[in-house]
Each structure stands twice: as structure tokens, then as C-alpha cells.
Amino acid sequence: MDDSRLKGVTLIEILIVATIIAFLAMIALIFTGRTQIFKGRDARRKGDIKKIQVALEEFNSDANCYPAASVVTCGGNGLSPYMEKITCDPLTRTSYLYEPESSSCPRWYTITAQLENEDEPFVAGSPNVPNQ
Numbered sequence: 001m002d003d004s005r006l007k008g009v010t011l012i013e014i015l016i017v018a019t020i021i022a023f024l025a026m027i028a029l030i031f032t033g034r035t036q037i038f039k040g041r042d043a044r045r046k047g048d049i050k051k052i053q054v055a056l057e058e059f060n061s062d063a064n065c066y067p068a069a070s071v072v073t074c075g076g077n078g079l080s081p082y083m084e085k086i087t088c089d090p091l092t093r094t095s096y097l098y099e100p101e102s103s104s105c106p107r108w109y110t111i112t113a114q115l116e117n118e119d120e121p122f123v124a125g126s127p128n129v130p131n132q
Contacts (some may be wrong), residue, residue, distance in 0.1 A: 053082035
């Protein structure tokens with residue numbers, strides 16, 4: 001009987017296949033993890049904007065106007081006592097785009113955040129924003 005003709009899998013072949021599987025699994029975990037990070041930051045952005053909206057509505061309730069754009073800046077306290085510190089984008093550490101009506105007493109506003117996990121920005125505004 002000739003042993004050189006035996007068919008089977010060598011240890012090297014098993015190690016090569018295991019390495020390829022481990023590499024593919026690592027790539028899948030990296031992409032899945034990044035997506036989860038993006039979703040987490042996007043959820044934080046949406047939550048931040050909702051908190052800013054609440055503070056803006058309370059400001060409007062007292063002043064009968066929304067504040068000027070210069071008041072709503074990242075890390076600022078322009079909305080105090082309604083909001084101690086205005087939150088910033090979690091990745092860029094910059095202000096969300098706050099655009100009040102251009103008048104001395106703005107009656108409406110929009111506030112925008114660019115999301116990482118979606119093509120469109122997240123736009124919110126006062127209840128009486130025109131064309132929304």
C-alpha cells in the first residue's frame with residue numbers, strides 16, 4: 001500500500017483557512033462597530049437639538065422672541081437659566097447651525113445638525129417655521 005497517495009487536509013491548509021476566516025471576521029467587526037459609533041453620535045446630536053429646542057421655547061415664552069444667532073454658540077451660556085451650557089456636535093465640537101428669523105425680534109428659527117449615518121441633515125425648528 002502506497003501512503004503517499006493518502007488524501008486529507010494538512011495542518012498548513014487548516015491554518016491558512018482559519019487565518020482567512022479570522023481576517024474576514026475582523027473586517028466585519030470593524031465595519032459593524034463604526035456604524036454603531038456613527039449611530040450613537042447621531043442619536044446624541046438629535047438629543048442635543050431637542051434639548052436646545054426646549055431651552056429656546058422657554059426663552060421665547062419669557063421674551064416673546066427667539067434669541068439672536070450669536071447667543072446660541074457651542075459651550076456658551078447664552079440660554080441660561082434655561083440651559084446651563086449649550087451643547088456642541090460630539091465629533092467636531094462645533095455649534096449646531098441655529099438660524100433665527102432675520103429681524104430684531106425673531107418669531108421662528110431652524111436648527112440643523114449634519115448626521116454621519118444618513119445622507120440628509122437633521123433639521124428641527126420652532127412650531128411656526130414657514131415652509132416646513
